[in-house]
Amino acid sequence: MSTVDIHPSAIVAAGAELAEGVKIGPYCVIGPHVKIGARTRIEAHCVLEGHTALGEDNHVFPFCSLGQVPQDMKYAGEPTRLTIGHRNTIREYCSFNVGTVQGGGETRVGDDNWIMAYVHVAHDCMVGNHTIFANNATLAGHVVVGDWAILGGFTGVHQFVRVGAHSFCGVGTVLLQDLPPYVTVAGNPAAPHGINAEGLRRRGFSPEAIAAIRRAYKLLYRSGLTLAEARERIAELAVEQPELQPLIDFLAQPGRGIVR
Template identity: 60%
Template sequence: MTSEVAKPGIHPTALVDPQAQLDSTVSVGPYSVIGPHVKVAAGTTIGAHCVIEGHTSIGHDNRIFQFNSLGAIPQDKKYAGEPCELVIGDRNTIREFCTFNIGSPGDTGVTRVGDDNWIMAYVHLAHDCAVGNHTIFANNTQLAGHVQVGDWVILGGFTVVHQFERLGAHSMTAMCSLLFADLPPFVMAQGQPAAARSMNFEGLKRRGFSAARIAAVKAMHKALYRDSLTLDQAQSRIAELPDLHPEADADVQTMLTFLARSSPQRGIVR
């Protein structure tokens, strides 16, 4: 399993399959194991005692801390050895004891993590999850299979997400939240099961949202959660907001697109 001559940056106790494709700038810590179908791009560091296996591709400048398991087969009894994948983008931080599984043939076959994500310890990404960019997952966040997470989402520690749920861009959960329904964009949720508490106004300010855009987000929150409207009625009111807040047209479309894809069985966090 080991190469005859250790490459620069690869600890002599690491087991790197000769068929693995690691850029010459990649570093691998002591006792880590890298499988034959693994690809790792320039500048990525892999800590000690990691196991990276399966058809796993890892981009540039990631920091993977010690004791991670990436690319193991899905926790799916139907899985029969198909060559599914784990794809991780660039500049992610993955802290200790995370488990990211490959996809499954029952979906896209790919578990995907985007760029610039901050993923803390003991996070689990089950098969076919899709994580966007600039997210923060606090310690012990657990995602079941097929979960989709938008850009800039923040998940509080011990958040648990049921399979097939979707989390919209800029949404946020409090610690110990349990999601059984889709979490719309911009919404802050808390509870078991999670309920909407407010919108992520402070986060939007930090990301440079103008006062007009934040006013539109407040109006969306009012339509969805404060005026006792049905979901269809709320969508109709939200669709009118660009007339008052043209600067927020893209934000409104983000919300409407998300709501249009919500499953009648799961619904949204209310």
């Protein structure tokens, strides 16, 4: 006997795949290519369309739109995808779009993310795990967000920007360039304001590791060194502090230039 709970007013297309324990609330619309994992709850008035897949134990609150076509004029109806992992909380009025062929064909959101109301995740974005997006945070297309990153309310992220792991954006931040791991920024445009020390402590980073990350920050932002020189000095510190390796790897990748 199926344990799927579909409200009588919901419209679920014949091709949709709903796993055991899924709950579909009143007035939802679920398209024919949608797959929903076990125990995921879709509250009232949500619309899930496109080639959209949700994992297990997600909770999607009312009035969300997941899997609609991207806001990209190049999109020509290709069967691109939206993939959402496990145990995510997605609050009211969020909109996540499928990807584009030009951007790899997939928008992806990982596991254990806390997504507050009115968040927009545009086409071809890649969001990691354990992130927090406060109300009205917005990602333009092709943005990459690392694990444990926090975006404050009304943060706006420019297309193709990378947001490093464990970073923190204050409320109202406008992020036009790449944000390195561990760094805190705020303002329009974003400016650096130290490291996310409190977040690192909460996640179990040792005092020695946090001190090393703070030294790396000073090399990057307060030493007067060029970016290449700072990266070389940080690499020397990483020999004994492996927590710095993600920062070195991030700085080595091409992008839009870092917030500096």
